[in-house]
Amino acid sequence: MASNRPDAGLLLYAYAGCLFRVPDGVQPPKAGSLFFHRHVQARAGARVLEIGAGFGLTAVLAAKAGAQVVATDVVVEAVEVIRQNAVLNGVTVDARVGDCYAPIRGERFDLICTNPPQMPTPPGRDRDDPVAAADNGGIDGWEILDRVVAGAREHLNPGGRLLFTIFGFLGRKTAFAKVEAAGLLPSVLATEAQSFPRIGYERLDHIRTLDAEGTLPRGGLPRSVERLMIQGTAPA
Numbered sequence: 001m002a003s004n005r006p007d008a009g010l011l012l013y014a015y016a017g018c019l020f021r022v023p024d025g026v027q028p029p030k031a032g033s034l035f036f037h038r039h040v041q042a043r044a045g046a047r048v049l050e051i052g053a054g055f056g057l058t059a060v061l062a063a064k065a066g067a068q069v070v071a072t073d074v075v076v077e078a079v080e081v082i083r084q085n086a087v088l089n090g091v092t093v094d095a096r097v098g099d100c101y102a103p104i105r106g107e108r109f110d111l112i113c114t115n116p117p118q119m120p121t122p123p124g125r126d127r128d129d130p131v132a133a134a135d136n137g138g139i140d141g142w143e144i145l146d147r148v149v150a151g152a153r154e155h156l157n158p159g160g161r162l163l164f165t166i167f168g169f170l171g172r173k174t175a176f177a178k179v180e181a182a183g184l185l186p187s188v189l190a191t192e193a194q195s196f197p198r199i200g201y202e203r204l205d206h207i208r209t210l211d212a213e214g215t216l217p218r219g220g221l222p223r224s225v226e227r228l229m230i231q232g233t234a235p236a
């Protein structure tokens with residue numbers, strides 16, 4: 001929860017010539033945020049949807065590049081700060097509160113992108129606070145992503161693209177199968193090795209049970225994790 005105390009302070013993040021407010025309760029930028037942002041590459045004039053936009057880094061920079069951006073989040077504080085960060089940086093972002101595709105029913109986009117919560121969450125460890133909303137991806141990590149992928153085709157223009165990040169242990173082959181099943185052509189747009197997330201260490205035993213594609217070392221603690229940007233392209 002954002003604090004209203006006058007002495008609470010405010011985190012500011014400077015990136016690519018822009019300044020962003022990052023209030024308490026909204027996830028600060030992580031390696032995954034920058035990896036995601038670098039590979040979104042929104043084109044001028046494109047209609048872009050970002051699901052789970054956090055404090056609006058990618059959404060605002062896509063708007064700066066000339067895209068028409070709708071940014072959503074389930075956390076009300078996030079949506080408020082996306083609006084503020086858009087104003088702060090002289091652009092317009094249509095920021096809406098809601099789950100997955102609920103805020104954009106009936107609309108279509110050239111690009112749908114998300115760096116969603118995807119940390120596998122052991123049974124009984126789910127919570128409903130904003131920090132958990134940024135990390136927890138259900139038991140297998142795919143809870144939100146499954147809905148994003150399944151709903152993409154009906155919200156993409158012909159030839160449009162879905163972009164989403166995954167941790168390597170969620171499975172590249174699994175991701176391709178899900179994207180194909182949703183009627184999109186899958187590919188890997190980019191990969192990057194990142195430090196293994198702290199919360200991942202806390203959940204390592206659970207994550208190992210899900211690592212069907214054998215991405216984690218068998219013994220010892222993993223030092224890094226592969227991050228992938230998966231692309232699904234709709235038929236033209």
Ligand SMILES: C[S@@+](CC[C@H](N)C(=O)[O-])C[C@H]1O[C@@H](n2cnc3c(N)ncnc32)[C@H](O)[C@@H]1O
Nearest residue numbers: 033052053054073074099100115116117133134
């Ligand atoms: C991993 S954070 C990413 C934030 C930002 N896009 C970035 O890359 O830094 C995931 C975001 O998704 C939001 N979120 C969680 N569940 C969601 C849902 N069902 N629908 C929309 N947004 C959701 C969280 O509140 C959080 O801001």
